[in-house]
Amino acid sequence: MNRLTVGLIQQSCSDNRSATVDKTISLIRQAADRGARLITLQELHTGPYFCQCEETSFFDRAEPVPGPSTEQFGAIARELGVVIVSSLFERRAPGLYHNTAVVLERDGSIAGMYRKMHIPDDPAFYEKFYFTPGDLGFRPIRTSVGKLGVLVCWDQWYPEAARLMALAGAELLIYPTAIGWDPADTRDEQERQLDAWITVQRGHAIANGLPVVAINRVGLETDPSGVGNGIQFWGNSFVAGCQGEFLGRGSTDREEVMVVDLEMGRSERVRRIWPFLRDRRIDAFADLTRRFIDGE
Amino acid sequence: MNRLTVGLIQQSCSDNRSATVDKTISLIRQAADRGARLITLQELHTGPYFCQCEETSFFDRAEPVPGPSTEQFGAIARELGVVIVSSLFERRAPGLYHNTAVVLERDGSIAGMYRKMHIPDDPAFYEKFYFTPGDLGFRPIRTSVGKLGVLVCWDQWYPEAARLMALAGAELLIYPTAIGWDPADTRDEQERQLDAWITVQRGHAIANGLPVVAINRVGLETDPSGVGNGIQFWGNSFVAGCQGEFLGRGSTDREEVMVVDLEMGRSERVRRIWPFLRDRRIDAFADLTRRFIDGE
Numbered sequence: 001m002n003r004l005t006v007g008l009i010q011q012s013c014s015d016n017r018s019a020t021v022d023k024t025i026s027l028i029r030q031a032a033d034r035g036a037r038l039i040t041l042q043e044l045h046t047g048p049y050f051c052q053c054e055e056t057s058f059f060d061r062a063e064p065v066p067g068p069s070t071e072q073f074g075a076i077a078r079e080l081g082v083v084i085v086s087s088l089f090e091r092r093a094p095g096l097y098h099n100t101a102v103v104l105e106r107d108g109s110i111a112g113m114y115r116k117m118h119i120p121d122d123p124a125f126y127e128k129f130y131f132t133p134g135d136l137g138f139r140p141i142r143t144s145v146g147k148l149g150v151l152v153c154w155d156q157w158y159p160e161a162a163r164l165m166a167l168a169g170a171e172l173l174i175y176p177t178a179i180g181w182d183p184a185d186t187r188d189e190q191e192r193q194l195d196a197w198i199t200v201q202r203g204h205a206i207a208n209g210l211p212v213v214a215i216n217r218v219g220l221e222t223d224p225s226g227v228g229n230g231i232q233f234w235g236n237s238f239v240a241g242c243q244g245e246f247l248g249r250g251s252t253d254r255e256e257v258m259v260v261d262l263e264m265g266r267s268e269r270v271r272r273i274w275p276f277l278r279d280r281r282i283d284a285f286a287d288l289t290r291r292f293i294d295g296e
Numbered sequence: 297m298n299r300l301t302v303g304l305i306q307q308s309c310s311d312n313r314s315a316t317v318d319k320t321i322s323l324i325r326q327a328a329d330r331g332a333r334l335i336t337l338q339e340l341h342t343g344p345y346f347c348q349c350e351e352t353s354f355f356d357r358a359e360p361v362p363g364p365s366t367e368q369f370g371a372i373a374r375e376l377g378v379v380i381v382s383s384l385f386e387r388r389a390p391g392l393y394h395n396t397a398v399v400l401e402r403d404g405s406i407a408g409m410y411r412k413m414h415i416p417d418d419p420a421f422y423e424k425f426y427f428t429p430g431d432l433g434f435r436p437i438r439t440s441v442g443k444l445g446v447l448v449c450w451d452q453w454y455p456e457a458a459r460l461m462a463l464a465g466a467e468l469l470i471y472p473t474a475i476g477w478d479p480a481d482t483r484d485e486q487e488r489q490l491d492a493w494i495t496v497q498r499g500h501a502i503a504n505g506l507p508v509v510a511i512n513r514v515g516l517e518t519d520p521s522g523v524g525n526g527i528q529f530w531g532n533s534f535v536a537g538c539q540g541e542f543l544g545r546g547s548t549d550r551e552e553v554m555v556v557d558l559e560m561g562r563s564e565r566v567r568r569i570w571p572f573l574r575d576r577r578i579d580a581f582a583d584l585t586r587r588f589i590d591g592e
Contacts, residue, residue, distance in 0.1 A: 105364065117577045122569065137580050139592060147592075155571050157453030159503050160581050167583060168592040192539045196502045199540050203499020206492045207455050243488045245496045276453050281413045282585045284433050285456050287463060289581045290575070296437060296443075296464035 007031030007039040016102040022281030053225035062091035078108030112141030116152040138164035147169040162204035180233035202244035209271040242270040303327030303335040307311035308515030349521035360388035371374040374404030383472040408437030412448040441468040458500035476529035497539035538566040
């Protein structure tokens with residue numbers, strides 16, 4: 001059986017970069033000790049989620065790729081012989097920044113990168129200020145543990161992104177994420193949002209016959225500008241199988257290392273009973289590239 | 297508040313067409329009595345699900361559109377002043393048949409039709425033998441109660457279908473369905489299948505900010521050829537709101553009339569907090585019209 005053991009690192013982050021990274025590395029070691037060969041980190045894991053306000057000095061947090069973080073995480077990948085999915089604030093050129101996932105191969109090299117394609121912008125998530133939309137398309141990254149369909153956070157609401165990764169041969173979908181509640185929202189609204197976030201991603205697993213790995217942070221982070229309510233990051237990192245079933249699910253509020261076994265041959269078996277890829281009406285899909293179909 | 301009360305008719309069907317249709321009409325009356333202005337019927341509701349085997353004589357069950365069923369359901373739509381979503385085996389020409397949803401306006405006229413675009417074919421669901429894939433595209437049907445994104449059964453596994461209806465202005469998605477279990481499958485497998493069926497459709501609600509209405513049959517139907525295990529139709533007709541939340545859910549095994557209120561303004565409110573349509577990377581979606589992206 002072609003088994004892949006995946007580790008998910010769900011944690012809180014502080015403004016102390018080295019303490020945050022040290023904690024992450026310690027959790028990576030735990031995951032590797034428990035057998036993980038692919039270890040996935042949450043979105044922008046080297047520090048707090050800084051997009052709660054628009055502040056030009058925060059661009060100082062960006063770093064080149066390759067750069068200090070890919071060095072650090074590449075070194076631990078090499079030491080432990082694991083593949084690591086990292087998520088960084090990339091400084092590509094002066095004044096040009098991306099929200100970028102970088103995959104480190106088990107020899108420490110960079111296997112590939114993905115620049116977040118869909119950039120959100122709503123109160124407390126002012127990402128359009130910080131991140132230029134990705135220009136690398138939806139291409140899986142080849143690694144020694146398989147072809148990884150790495151997407152980032154807001155992408156998770158878009159079936160098109162998951163589908164394009166599947167069509168390009170991704171063997172699993174991975175979503176580093178930073179999502180949470182507005183503490184001022186009602187409990188009902190909070191539950192609907194969390195359930196929707198999980199459900200739409202389980203839907204991608206089902207529609208594509210692929211496992212889905214979502215890694216999210218925990219903890220309350222305040223708005224540095226003092227204007228907003230802060231974000232209560234809701235954790236709930238999870239792994240869904242090819243029929244959308246839960247294979248693992250994290251807590252709402254605790255740091256934790258999850259280790260989940262995936263049976264990689266299962267995708268093809270499920271696609272044989274649910275052959276959705278066989279029947280797609282590609283002759284009738286051209287309008288998917290339109291913003292809206294006016295006048296219907 | 298722009299409220300729309302929707303009725304769902306979940307029932308069993310027999311080979312006695314007139315008894316089956318009489319029962320449906322009696323259930324439609326109940327739904328109208330309880331305030332439904334839009335009444336939705338399950339897939340191929342005038343008789344048993346005949347696609348469990350490939351039998352040429354079953355083409356005799358097909359009928360023209362307009363034809364006997366649109367007359368009958370049109371008359372009850374007019375009498376009760378309701379819009380009805382019907383699902384018929386359409387005989388379009390000698391040797392050319394479709395699985396067709398027909399929407400009857402409250403004056404009894406045909407508001408529009410949708411020919412099932414995605415046609416399944418797997419053991420006990422030999423639809424490719426019976427139905428030519430639809431050639432009307434994914435276009436919502438304008439009615440006095442709104443623009444209805446009517447799709448049929450197998451379509452429900454395709455995010456592209458839901459998205460195209462949303463882009464063309466559909467105000468809700470409606471899936472007449474005939475899906476059930478192979479009685480020989482394990483309980484675990486049966487539960488995964490049912491949960492996946494619900495989850496992928498709730499995902500369409502979330503990704504598009506639209507309510508979803510799914511209507512499914514109940515009852516065990518045997519394979520007329522005696523070869524297969526039959527199908528235990530699993531009911532579970534449901535309505536999900538714009539965040540994927542359940543607004544109503546039917547039983548697994550009982551005939552029932554469900555009546556659910558939809559607040560039609562909610563879609564725009566949800567899309568303002570989750571503006572997924574704003575950010576779609578249509579510049580990077582061209583490959584969605586490909587069967588597969590080889591060689592990535």
